[in-house]
Amino acid sequence: xxxxxxLRAIDTANVFDSAETAAGYLNPQIWNxxxxxxxxxxxxxxxxxxxxxxxMSKPGKQLNIATGVALTAGSLTETTSxxxxxxxxxxxxxxxxxxxxxxQITRKEMDRAFINLVExxxxxxxxxxxKAKDDAIASDLNTNAGNSVYVNDKASSSIASTDxxxxxxIADAITEIRKDNFDANYLVIHPHQEGYLMKDSQFVxxxxxxxxxxxxxxxxGKYLGLKVFSTTVVPTATETGxxxxxAFVLGPRAFVVATKRKPTIDSKYEPLDRxxxxxxxxxxxxxxxxxxxxxxxxxx
Numbered sequence: 173x174x175x176x177x178x179l180r181a182i183d184t185a186n187v188f189d190s191a192e193t194a195a196g197y198l199n200p201q202i203w204n205x206x207x208x209x210x211x212x213x214x215x216x217x218x219x220x221x222x223x224x225x226x227x228m229s230k231p232g233k234q235l236n237i238a239t240g241v242a243l244t245a246g247s248l249t250e251t252t253s254x255x256x257x258x259x260x261x262x263x264x265x266x267x268x269x270x271x272x273x274x275x276q277i278t279r280k281e282m283d284r285a286f287i288n289l290v291e292x293x294x295x296x297x298x299x300x301x302x303k304a305k306d307d308a309i310a311s312d313l314n315t316n317a318g319n320s321v322y323v324n325d326k327a328s329s330s331i332a333s334t335d336x337x338x339x340x341x342i343a344d345a346i347t348e349i350r351k352d353n354f355d356a357n358y359l360v361i362h363p364h365q366e367g368y369l370m371k372d373s374q375f376v377x378x379x380x381x382x383x384x385x386x387x388x389x390x391x392x393g394k395y396l397g398l399k400v401f402s403t404t405v406v407p408t409a410t411e412t413g414x415x416x417x418x419a420f421v422l423g424p425r426a427f428v429v430a431t432k433r434k435p436t437i438d439s440k441y442e443p444l445d446r447x448x449x450x451x452x453x454x455x456x457x458x459x460x461x462x463x464x465x466x467x468x469x470x471x472x
Contacts, residue, residue, distance in 0.1 A: 174268060181228055185415055185430075188424070192391075203383060203456060204428070209452070215299075215302040215303065215306050215389065215390065215403070215405075216309055216350075216360070216388065216389050216390030216391070216401045216403050217305075217307070217313075217360065217401075217403070217405060218305050218306055218308045218309060218458075219301070219389065219430070220357075220358050220360070220388075220401075220422060220426075221309070221415045221426060221427040221428055221429050221458070221461070222427070222428040222429070222461060223309060223428075223429055224237075224266070224378075224424050224428055224429065224430040225266060225429070225430075225431050226430070227268060227430055227432045228432060228433065228434070229429050230281065232432075233267070233268070234265060234266070234267050234268075234432045235265070235266040235267075235268075235457070236263055236264075236266075237263065237264040237265075237266065237350065237459075237461070238261050238262070239261065239262040239263060239264055239461070240259040240261060240262075240265055241259075241261060241262060243257055243259070243325075244257065249327065264428065264459050264460075265355055265459065266428060266430040266458065266459045267457050268431075268432035268454070268455050268456050268457040268458040269455070269457055270454070270455045271301060271304045271305070271453070271454050271455075271456070272301065272451060272452050272453035272454060273451075273452060274449065274451040274452065275293050275297075275299060275449075275450055276442075276445070276447045276448065276449045276450070276452060277280070277289050277290060277447060277448050277450075278380055278445075278447045278448075279441070279446050279448065280446065280449060282448065290439065292384040292449060293409055293450065294337075294437055294450065294452070297437060297452035298435060298437075298452070300329065300452070301435050301452060301454045303405070303452045305429075305454075305456065305458075306405040307405050308405070308458060309427060309458050310405045310406060310420075310427070311407065311408055312427070312459070312460055313377055313420055313426070313427065313460065313466050313468075314407045314418050314420075314468060316460040316463055316466070317420070317463065317466040317467060317468045318352070318462075318463030318464035318465070318466055318467070319343045319345070319348035319349060319352070319464065319466065319467035319468070320348075320467060320468040320469075320470065321341055321345050321348060321362075321467060321468070321469055321470070322335070322341070322470045322471075323335045323337060323338055323340075323341045323467075323469070323470070323471045323472075324338075324341075325338065328411045328412075328470070329411075329412065330412065331411055331412055331414070331471075331472060332412065332414070332472065333414050333472050334415045334472065335472045336360050336368055336469060336471055336472050337361070337364075337368040337369065337417070337419070337469070337472075338368060338471070339369070339372055339374070339395070339396075340469065341469045342395060342396055342398070342421065342469065343361060344386055344395060344469075345421040345467040345468075345469050346396060346398070346421060346467075348467045349421060349423055349464065349465060349467050351356075351413035352464035354423045354462065354464060354465045355423055355424065356397075356421050356422070356423055357397070357398065357399065357400060357423060357424050358399050358400075358404075358421070358422040359395065359398040359400045359401070359419065359420070359421050359422075360400075360401045360403065360406060360419060360420040360421075360422065361400065361401070361402055361406060361417075361469075362402070362403070362404065362406035362408070362417040362418040362419065363402050363403075363404060364417055364431075365417050365419055366392065366402040366407075369395065369400070370468070372395070374395065374396075374418060375393055375394075375400075376393050376394045376395065376397050377392070377393045378391050378392050380393075380395045380396070380398075381394065388401070390402060390403055398421065406418060406420070408418055411436060411470075414472055415472070416470050417435070417470070417471055417472075418468045418469070418470055418472065419468065419469040419470075419471070420466060420467070420468060420469070421466075421467045421469065422465060422466055423462060423464075423465025423466075424465070425460055425462050425465060426460065426461060426465040427458060427459065427460050427461050427466075428458065428459055428461045429456060429458045430456060430457045430458070430459075431455075431456045432455035432456055432457070433454065433455035433456075434454065435452065435453070435454040436452070436454070437450060437451070438452075438453075439448070439451075440450050469471055
């Protein structure tokens with residue numbers, strides 16, 4: 173054996189490589205200093221309603237909103253007195269409720285963690301409050317909608333898995349709202365329904381017009397004059413044994429959100445627990461304002 177081969181030989185018994193236990197003491201594990209965010213829904217429903225702050229930072233437990241009832245007009249006959257109509261009004265009542273939660277982190281862990289745990293979870297708390305608001309509004313809109321359409325003119329007793337979201341149903345929903353003498357401004361769909369709309373050549377993506385118009389949170393585009401939003405807070409249900417999705421077409425005053433107190437995050441240190449306790453709270457209420465400005469679109 174040549175001297176060169178001897179010099180190039182590896183002593184496998186004594187070589188120090190990365191598999192050695194001791195190598196683990198020298199080769200550090202690198203941790204990303206930001207917790208990866210979980211998937212967050214587009215929180216878009218609340219801003220689409222009427223925003224009322226008459227209760228905020230002042231006494232009061234309930235907001236009463238008077239709603240007008242239309243007057244009527246008709247032909248008049250000379251020498252005949254005009255018939256006097258008695259004005260009438262309705263009322264919408266909004267009662268704010270506190271929503272919130274809390275979490276606790278020990279001081280020992282705060283001293284050892286390489287990230288700001290309170291800051292990370294405080295951001296999550298803000299999302300949790302917003303999610304609770306959109307969920308509540310979506311449920312109320314679905315329950316109290318004044319109009320509804322099913323794709324392909326189906327009914328809840330006959331809808332099939334092939335009755336997927338399609339654009340004719342959007343036109344039908346707009347028509348239902350306009351038949352009640354209101355305009356339709358917004359379309360809120362589930363991401364499952366979004367996939368079918370995105371394949372339509374008439375759909376205008378938000379990126380196309382976003383440079384010229386204000387694009388709201390969660391807005392994905394425009395169709396038939398409606399601003400289109402996609403969010404997983406759109407309700408689902410089971411009908412005829414399949415999962416269906418309840419999209420909304422909304423007018424400009426379909427519902428109202430009354431704010432009593434904006435989101436607050438309070439924290440304190442508990443000496444006996446040796447932990448930081450954080451509470452997050454928001455006080456608000458919502459109600460359908462005009463049921464006939466709401467039309468659900470049900471699809472598979």
